[in-house]
Amino acid sequence: RMEERRYRSVSGAPVALRRRQHSASCRELAVRCPRLQLRSLSAVSSAVWLAAYGLFVLSENSMVLSAAIFITLLGLIVYLHFVKIDQESLLVIGSLGIQVTSSYASGKESTTFIEMGQVKDVVINEAIHMQKVIYYLCILLQDPGDPQGVSEVVPLFQSSKPRLDCLIEVYKSCQEILEQRKTGPQSS
Numbered sequence: 575r576m577e578e579r580r581y582r583s584v585s586g587a588p589v590a591l592r593r594r595q596h597s598a599s600c601r602e603l604a605v606r607c608p609r610l611q612l613r614s615l616s617a618v619s620s621a622v623w624l625a626a627y628g629l630f631v632l633s634e635n636s637m638v639l640s641a642a643i644f645i646t647l648l649g650l651i652v653y654l655h656f657v658k659i660d661q662e663s664l665l666v667i668g669s670l671g672i673q674v675t676s677s678y679a680s681g682k683e684s685t686t687f688i689e690m691g692q693v694k695d696v697v698i699n700e701a702i703h704m705q706k707v708i709y710y711l712c713i714l715l716q717d718p719g720d721p722q723g724v725s726e727v728v729p730l731f732q733s734s735k736p737r738l739d740c741l742i743e744v745y746k747s748c749q750e751i752l753e754q755r756k757t758g759p760q761s762s
Contacts, residue, residue: 581740583607584708589734591743599668599754603744605734606661610679615650622646655680659733664744668751672696672713674730686728690755692716694724696748698741709738711745 576594583589587608594602626642658679665673671689678684694716700709711730717723731741 579740579743582737584703584706584735584737589736589740591736591740593743593747599751600666601747601751602663602665603747604661604663605731605736605740605744607659607734609660610654610658619646619650622649651680654678655682662731662734664730664748666748666751668755672748674728676733688713688715688728693752696745696752698738698745699727699729708735709741710735711741 576592578590578592581589581591589608590606592602592604592606594604596602622645623642626638630636630638655678659676660679661675661677663675663677665675667673667690669690671687671691672693674686674688676684692715694714696711696713698709699712700707702708710732713728713730714724715726715728717725730744736744
């Protein structure tokens with residue numbers, strides 16, 4: 575079954591958290607960002623083209639207009655393929671690991687898999703950003719040389735930046751599965 579709840583990002587933009595439980599030890603949690611707004615895309619394109627037209631009038635060189643069109647299209651392609659993320663998701667499978675996926679506006683996906691044996695914990699951390707305290711979810715990776723140590727911190731939802739209330743929902747779901755993993759082998 576899938577459920578969706580609406581939240582806000584740290585900047586106040588609307589985000590949606592989709593939760594899908596595949597089994598008792600497998601959950602998918604996805605944060606959807608707002609889609610690319612046609613208004614903002616039009617504003618940027620218009621500003622570039624107006625500046626190019628101004629240069630064209632001053633220089634009377636038509637290459638300026640061609641360059642503006644080329645730069646706008648190239649910038650849009652780069653933005654959609656490498657910058658604008660529509661959705662960030664976690665697939666937490668208690669017996670295998672955690673898959674982190676970022677889906678870009680162009681359709682490209684970037685996926686990272688972390689084996690459950692490497693996962694020490696999932697925590698909510700805080701950071702100071704632009705004179706504000708913001709919270710973010712991260713995976714702590716086990717240090718192979720020191721069972722009590724952490725070798726790496728993997729931050730999650732870096733593009734959507736959901737507020738604390740949304741992070742708590744994701745955190746609780748992850749902790750339920752991590753607790754099952756910790757208690758599972760001992761109880762059998």
